Every structure is written in C-alpha cells, then in structure tokens.
Amino acid sequence: MSEAAPALTEIALRGAGAGALALAFGGAPLGVLLIARRMSLSGDALSHGVLAGAAMAFLIAGPNPWALTLGALIAAVVVTSLSSLLARTRRLPEDAAFAVVYLSALAAGVLIISRVAGPEMLEQLLFGAANAPLDRPTLLLLGGAATASLLTLAVFLRGFVAESVDPGLVRASGRSGGGLHLLLMLLVALNLVAGFRAFGALMTVALMMIPAAAARFWATGYAGQAGFAIALSALSSATGLLLAARFGGEAGAVMTLCAAGVFALSGLFGPQGGVLSARRR
C-alpha cells in the first residue's frame, strides 16, 4: 500500500481507519439525533467553540493531548450553557444565541492559537492531520468517545427521544429537559474533541452530520437511521482514506467529499423519499 500511497503511509492509513470507524460509531448516531432535533448547525458551531478551550489548554500546558481535550470539553460546557442561558432570556432566538457565543469563542481560539502555536497548529485543528499517523492518545480518545456515546444513548435514548419529539410532555411530567440537552451537547463535544486532532474540527462535524442526513433516505425510525448513519459514515471514511492513499490529498477533506457523494446517492436511490424511489411510486 505504501508504494501506491504517496500522501498516506500504511501505518497512518490503519490508524486513520480505526479512528474513523470509532467516529462513525460514536458520532453518526449523535448526528441523527441533532438533525432530528433541528440542531444540525449547533454541531458545526460547537466545533468552532471548543477551539477556545483547546487554545487556553495549549497556552497553559503546551501540546499535551489530554490537556487539549480537557480544555475543549470545558469550553463545550461553558459555551453550551451560555448560549442556552442567552436563548432562555427570550430576547434572542436560539440559533442567534448560538451564533453569538460560538463565534466569539472561535475568534478567541483563533487569536490565542495563532499567536501561541502558529498558523500550522490552527490549520491542523480546523482541518486535521490524518495523513500523519494518529498518536495513541488520539486513538484511545476516539474509542472512548464512541464507547461513551453508545452507552449513554443506550441508557438515555427514551429520554432523548421524548425530549426531542415533545418537550412539553417531558416538562408536564415534572422533569426539565435541560440536563439531557447538556448531556447530548457534551457527547457531541467529546466526539468533536476526539476527532479534531485527527480529522480537524470541521471535517469531524462533516463526518457526523452528512452520513446522518443521508440515513434519512434509508430508514424511518431513529434506530434504523442511526444504524444506516454508522454504516454510511464508515463507508465514506474507508473510501476517502483509500482514495487519499492512492491519489494523495488531505484525508479529512477526501473523506468528507466521499460522504457528500454517499449523500447524493442516498438522495437518488434511498427508499424513503429518494428521487428515483419517489418516481417509481
């Protein structure tokens, strides 16, 4: 493989493949939930927001992967809570509150990282470095994020679904959906943080959301869509990595374009509202 892979060595390919598989299992089911809750852009916004935490951690502890992770997670909690609080004042719609808080955090992150670590580090955090072999902590983190996501979904799925479909029902039964919302955003942040050192913050979001959007053309229930999203994310990543290895190019970007291709094919051939299946009816 290495002879035919000028941009991606065999070791890097295996590491990136394992990482992408973990991201498929951890991130794609969350992507389905975010889309179903009409929060697709919040994942994107969160990916920008966590940069500020990673930047602060870099400032304090240098390029220590665990410190970067912790910093990004703290930033996720802070920016999610702040934007929720701002939205609850009812002076701003929720998406505007997200935009204000996350974009401010992004600006702070860009400023700190570009001054302290330089533009290369900034580029790596935004767009990834999967062409370099993934280090052990990154792989462990991706596996841990996937495990935590699947376990949490297994335990709280009914609550997530109830709170997503009918928040009024949950509130009328005396519970607040705020805790579940924060838990969901924390899981999204955990996967983003785990993925952004490998595939970049933006490409990680893409690998969570695009396969999840494609899965809507294949299944009607949440469980079916989550299963398809995992499979389509893994398929996109594997294809993207092999193409990047064969022809060169930044792995995260090629994987994302493959996910876009899978989405287009799903939109054409998917049995649930795909263009061709709708015509056949």
Place this chain on the structure above:
Amino acid sequence: MRLEGLNLAYGRTLAVSGLTGAFGPGVHAIVGPNGSGKSTLLKAIAGLIAPCAGRVVLEGAGRADIAYLPQDGGVQRDFPIEVADFVALGFEPRLGLFKGVGAADRAALGEALARVGLEGLARRPISALSGGQFQRAMFARVMVQQAKVVLLDEPFTALDTATAEDLTAIVRAWAQEDGCVIMVQHDLAVVRELCASALVLAGRPVAWGSIESVLTDDVLTQARRMARDATLSEAAP
C-alpha cells in the same frame, strides 16, 4: 382539583386573574373569546406555567396523573419516530427515564391504537400521518397515560367529521370512567353535547357552573365585552 386565587401572567402582562373553584369527575369546558386566557389556564394546570399568585391543588394526584393535549401539538412531526413508539411516549411520565415498558403496557398500547383506529399504521412514521390521523395518535398517547385528569386544548379543530365523532366518543368514555376531562372549546354545540359544566373566562372568571346556567346570551355577551375592554386597556398608553 382546585384552583385557589389563581393569577397567571406572561412577563408583566396578566393573562388570568382571581380564579377560584374546583373541577370534579366529568367533562368540563373552558370557553371564552380569543385571548381570554383559556389555553394559559390549561398550561398552568399541566404545570407548564407557574402561577404568579394562588395555586393549583391536585387532590390525591401527582404530575404524572395529568395528561395534556396542547392545541398546536407542540410536537416535532418530522422526528424519525413511528406511530407505536410515539404513542408509547405516553408511558414516559409514569416510567421516567429508566423503568422498562412491561407486557401490560404493551397490551395497553395495542388497545389504544385499536381504539383510535390506527392499529394498521403502527409502523408508519408520524411525519406521514394526516392531521386527523395525527390527532388520533395524540389521543392514543393520552389513553396510555391513564391519567386521572385529561386536559384538551381545542381537540376537534380542523378534523373531518368521522375523526371528530370517533374522538368525541373517546372523551365521553373517559368521563364515564370517572375521569376528569377539562377541555378548551370554541364550538358551543360541542360543549352543550359533551360537557357537564363550563367556566366562561375573559381574563377573569365571568361564570362557572352547569351548562344551562352558564351558556346564556347574557353571560357570553358579558364575556365578549370584558375581553374587549381588557384589550383596549392594554392598548391604551
């Protein structure tokens, strides 16, 4: 269930004031002009709005014993969920996050789907239901909740005749099972047919009692006048 000196507000705007009284078993209507606080009162009884004064007393019942069917649904219809799973959300207030759905619950789910005529659509996504079918699913969800108090906000609006008749029969059955059904309803013919008592509301209670004593021309005219006066005083500088 008792209301004791209940005042409800949105921010600094008072929506309902000075409400004291009780609802017993049977079907009760809340009627009044638009903006008279009917839906606000239902939300307060459901626990979705905190009173700014007074209280709602649920005698021998908890929050899980109240089922609320809002006017706009408040439901995200494009969520990927099938009809049976959507109706099963009615178990949520009783089971909470962790208790499992048992065999008796599954039987109740099947019965509720059959009662509203959706047993053949159990595996269809809710996004593919018509307005009438969706309202049937909402009623099935209320049924599996097995609540002591059922709150319905304009439950028959924009439904075809067959659906409205089927759902009306279900409401009548709830009342016969000793349940308490409180219904916001504009159509006075439906109120006269279904309800034992009515509260006429215009921000403040105008009248509260049996249908014969309350749904009179005098009371309804007074309610309209009070609601208009309240709107004018709000608009005044």
